[in-house]
Amino acid sequence: MSTIETSSRKRIGILGGTFDPPHVGHLKLATHFAKLLHLDSLLFVPSGEPWQKGTGITPAETRYQLTEAAGVDLARAFLYLKIPTQIGIDRIEIDRAGPSYSIDTVKELRKRFGDEASLIWLMGADSLNALPSWNSWKELLNYVNFAVASRPHHDLEANRSAEVKELLLNHQTMDASALENQAFGLIYVDETLAVDLSSTNLRKQLKTARNSIEVEAIPSQTLSLIHNLGLYQ
Ligand SMILES: Nc1ncnc2c1ncn2[C@@H]1O[C@H](COP(=O)(O)OP(=O)(O)OP(=O)(O)O)[C@@H](O)[C@H]1O
Numbered sequence: 001m002s003t004i005e006t007s008s009r010k011r012i013g014i015l016g017g018t019f020d021p022p023h024v025g026h027l028k029l030a031t032h033f034a035k036l037l038h039l040d041s042l043l044f045v046p047s048g049e050p051w052q053k054g055t056g057i058t059p060a061e062t063r064y065q066l067t068e069a070a071g072v073d074l075a076r077a078f079l080y081l082k083i084p085t086q087i088g089i090d091r092i093e094i095d096r097a098g099p100s101y102s103i104d105t106v107k108e109l110r111k112r113f114g115d116e117a118s119l120i121w122l123m124g125a126d127s128l129n130a131l132p133s134w135n136s137w138k139e140l141l142n143y144v145n146f147a148v149a150s151r152p153h154h155d156l157e158a159n160r161s162a163e164v165k166e167l168l169l170n171h172q173t174m175d176a177s178a179l180e181n182q183a184f185g186l187i188y189v190d191e192t193l194a195v196d197l198s199s200t201n202l203r204k205q206l207k208t209a210r211n212s213i214e215v216e217a218i219p220s221q222t223l224s225l226i227h228n229l230g231l232y233q
């Protein structure tokens with residue numbers, strides 16, 4: 001008789017972002033990894049002060065509300081798809097003063113969830129490419145794993161710096177389930193997603209062709225809030 005190995009380790013996905021606004025690309029990334037990595041919980045972490053985004057960012061509290069609204073749509077989708085992952089929208093970076101550094105966030109989350117939990121930072125290919133510009137980036141893998149999704153216009157191979165190459169050499173696994181069984185230190189790169197959406201393009205579209213935006217691009221609850229608050233005009 002064969003035995004099935006099960007891990008009692010909690011699996012927590014973390015999706016940090018500016019979410020200005022949240023879009024269906026974020027939800028597809030979240031859904032893909034919730035299923036693939038059997039996440040117990042998924043935390044959306046809206047950035048308080050996204051220090052690399054320049055000026056003109058929507059206030060943090062508003063981006064938090066927009067992300068909460070997207071969470072309502074995602075919870076509905078999870079119910080329909082029978083994905084048991086709990087969804088949370090976390091104020092950890094909004095409530096912390098100063099620039100939002102992921103290293104501070106992962107240290108706090110490690111304390112909150114304990115040493116055993118697998119913490120998995122979800123990101124698109126552009127974030128992995130930009131990683132060497134993040135504060136104390138080399139320390140991040142001492143606290144979390146990374147699950148990286150492909151994204152149109154952000155070719156991972158072509159844009160890979162020597163630093164990212166070395167990071168992958170030391171930490172990459174080809175086995176997604178390895179992240180479920182290890183608390184931190186692994187990178188899994190998934191090439192199956194191809195969602196051509198970005199907040200930048202959607203902000204432009206909301207300015208110039210407001211009524212042409214569809215719920216395939218922005219979650220319906222988020223879109224209603226954008227209209228109600230008169231954002232991105
Ligand atoms: N379409 C997408 N496919 C895969 N990953 C994505 C996609 N959109 C965003 N992400 C990832 O989600 C995280 C948060 O992204 P963010 O909130 O900055 O949205 P964005 O669309 O990249 O915004 P902007 O256009 O303003 O740069 C990042 O790690 C990013 O790589």
Ligand SMILES: O=C(O)c1ccc[n+]([C@@H]2O[C@H](COP(=O)([O-])O)[C@@H](O)[C@H]2O)c1
Pocket residue numbers: 015016017018019045047050052053100101102103127133134135
């Ligand atoms: O820690 C840093 O220095 C850092 C620099 C840039 C981005 N990040 C984080 O990366 C996530 C995606 O960022 P962004 O800019 O693509 O929205 C979000 O959680 C940011 O806080 C973190």
